[in-house]
Amino acid sequence: MxxxxxxxxxxxxxxxxxxxxxxxxxxxxxxxxxxxxxxxxxxxxxxxxxxxxxxxxxxxxxxxxxxxxxxxxxxxxxxxxxxxxxxxxxxxxxxxxxxxxxxxxxxxxxxxxxxxxxxxxxxxxxxxxxxxxxxxxxxxxxxxxxxxxxxxxxxxxxxxxxxxxxxxxxxxxxxxxxxxxxxxxxxxxxxxxxxxxxxxxxxxxxxxxxxxxxxxxxxxxxxxxxxxxxxxxxxxxxxxxxxxxxxxxxxxxxxxxxxxxxxxxxxxxxxxxxxxxxxxxxxxxxxxxREEETLDTIKQYYVVCKEEEDKFTALCNLYGGITIAQAIIFCRTRKTAAWLTVNLMKEGHQVALLSGELAVEQRAAVIERYRNGKEKVLVTTNVCSRGIDVEQVSLVVNFDLPEDIDGNADNETYLHRIGRTGRFGKRGYAVSMVDSEHGMDILHQIETHFNRRIPKLDPSDPAEMEKEFNS
CATH class of the missing domain: 3.40.50.300 (P-loop containing nucleotide triphosphate hydrolases)
Known part of the structure; x- marks a missing residue:
């Protein structure tokens, strides 16, 4: 009952x-x-x-x-x-x-x-x-x-x-x-x-x-x-x-x-x-x-990758090439989030993992630790995509682009995700990983929906990253 x-x-x-x-x-x-x-x-x-x-x-x-x-x-x-x-x-x-x-x-x-x-x-x-x-x-x-x-x-x-x-x-x-x-x-x-x-x-x-x-x-x-x-x-x-x-x-x-x-x-x-x-x-x-108005404070990019391991390499290059206070990385599945967390920790990063099998109190404790700076990177599924303000977040990464049940771009979730950075009038960065033709189609749908071009970024080129992120 x-x-x-x-x-x-x-x-x-x-x-x-x-x-x-x-x-x-x-x-x-x-x-x-x-x-x-x-x-x-x-x-x-x-x-x-x-x-x-x-x-x-x-x-x-x-x-x-x-x-x-x-x-x-x-x-x-x-x-x-x-x-x-x-x-x-x-x-x-x-x-x-x-x-x-x-x-x-x-x-x-x-x-x-x-x-x-x-x-x-x-x-x-x-x-x-x-x-x-x-x-x-x-x-x-x-x-x-x-x-x-x-x-x-x-x-x-x-x-x-x-x-x-x-x-x-x-x-x-x-x-x-x-x-x-x-x-x-x-x-x-x-x-x-x-x-x-x-x-x-x-x-x-x-x-x-x-x-x-x-x-x-x-x-x-x-x-x-x-x-x-x-x-x-x-x-x-x-x-x-x-x-x-x-x-x-x-x-x-x-x-x-x-x-x-x-x-x-x-x-x-x-x-x-x-x-x-x-x-x-x-x-x-x-x-x-409308939260779309906050997009002016967020610089958006995409990175082309061949497979999941390439995404991880690009992420490490990205993290090593720019100064980041705190980052949130969004994954589509719990399995990917767990795998990514383990590998980031092997690279020496302080990482917190947040996913839907945690009880509400456990999720709150993870986010509170992250907000207090105990961990610098938060790997999460969609449990963290809406309404959580952490002032120090300077980078959001879509390790997987958000899709709806029909396989189309989930524009609302994308907006909520990248909106975790660029808060309180500060400049923020959002980077999306694209690993297939379907992923590129999702990206184009997002560009069309928000009427904004998202430029390509090469994280293996430190000079380009420095130019883009400091412009």
Whole structure:
């Protein structure tokens, strides 16, 4: 039975207890999508695992300065972005909570989203934000600011696609609200059992769609008509999960028209847009600027090789011919990634290996070591292609070019891969290995898609490399 299709039979409860203000997070376990086989396409973890991974490794809100663009429904609105948390005129206990968590200034998404979320009268919002950019802290702060502690019923409701992600949100709220003793939090998640006839008194409820729906409609633990702020997190993950889309709609239909609606998604594909527009009426919109715009800071090249061993030789020449702070090397299969890691270590390189059979916690530990400079080279499959910022990465190598299931260029993955360099306005380099006519065709498809010519590089010619990389 899926975690969110779990339904509590009140008559069969083994233990009856009120909703928890605090959950023992030591008992929390993280599921990982272990992909069988040799790491063929599909080695990338599921969207929920990927989001959880980002939450675990991207803790600093100051590091992530993603550019955003704001599309306000009212162009004459006086709302403005904030540069400090003091500008928001928060309650002192909330400001203390923010600073106690080590947040010293708002991230980009917070600068633009928080004034809208805290506005009076309330404004609805659709926002694009990767996990780890500070959006969880933003809507947590909005919920804590929104509630009236004197009212002992749920006022803010947040739904998240998985048990683990819901706990992550709850932890942020509990930390941020630790100086607000009269504000309490309940978890509408699997295993948290309620007694028949109980009415929740906690002002904030975090949960997964199926359990929240049961608590609203089946067991009447929550009165949805009293909810005045509704947050739907990880919308792209939500609609990718069977049943969650319908459950989210059903929860939404129970809310009043005056309820403030906030939706967050890491991506804005058409399916997400369609979902968001049905759930969030008259929204203000914040979205990340297209990552293609960052390509101007990345110099792209390709290298022609005959076989895998030639790729390795070219890689060693490349690494020896230019000054590299840190590098990420993308492989198509786990087998290739493991082989490459062993051979690079034989050459004396400090190498970390990241692939899909690792649990989420293990992946986070590998990336944290790499971010801290313990290893200079990260060899990975697609588990690392999206949204991971390491400031020192100066080189990305496509040891294998990314392809979709039909054997065509996977342009989106290529963009996410090379986007791991050239971060924070610094110059970066991306080199792709081409070992066949098919590989050359993939490269041409990428050139056509992005309307950019990718020049050929000869890594065996140190003079040419020095000229290219220093131009």
């Amino acid at each position: 899926s975690e969110d299709s779990w339904a509590l039979s009140v008559d069969q409860q083994e233990a009856k207890a009120p909703a928890l203000k605090h959950l023992n997070t030591k008992q929390k376990k993280t599921n990982s999508n272990v992909v069988p086989g040799d790491g063929e396409p599909g080695d990338e973890p599921g969207p929920a695992d990927q989001s959880l991974l980002h939450k675990m490794i991207r803790r600093s809100l100051v590091r992530n300065r993603n550019e955003v663009e704001v599309l306000q429904r009212d162009p004459n609105s006086p709302l403005y972005s904030v540069k400090s948390f003091e500008d928001l005129r928060l309650k002192p206990e909330l400001l203390n909570g923010v600073y106690s968590m080590g947040f010293n200034r708002p991230s980009r998404i917070q600068e633009n989203a928080l004034p809208m979320m805290l506005a009076q009268p309330p404004l609805n919002l659709i926002a694009q934000a990767q996990s780890g950019t500070g959006k969880t802290a933003a809507f947590s702060l909005a919920m804590l600011s929104h509630v009236d502690p004197a009212n002992k019923w749920p006022q803010c409701l947040c739904i998240s696609p998985t048990y683990e992600l819901a706990l992550q949100i709850g932890q942020v709220i509990e930390q941020m609200g630790k100086f607000c003793p009269d504000v309490e939090l309940a978890y509408a998640i699997r295993g948290n059992r309620m007694e028949r006839g109980t009415k929740l008194q906690q002002q904030i409820v975090i949960g997964t769609p199926g359990t929240v729906l049961d608590w609203c409609m089946k067991y009447k633990f929550i009165d949805p008509k009293k909810i005045t702020m509704f947050v739907l997190d990880e919308a792209d993950v939500m609609i990718a999960t069977q049943g969650h889309r319908d459950q989210s709609f059903r929860i939404h239909r129970q809310l009043t028209k005056d309820c403030q609606m906030l939706l967050f998604s890491a991506t804005f594909e058409e399916s997400v847009w369609g979902f968001a527009k049905k759930v969030i009426p008259d929204p203000n919109i914040i979205r990340l600027k």
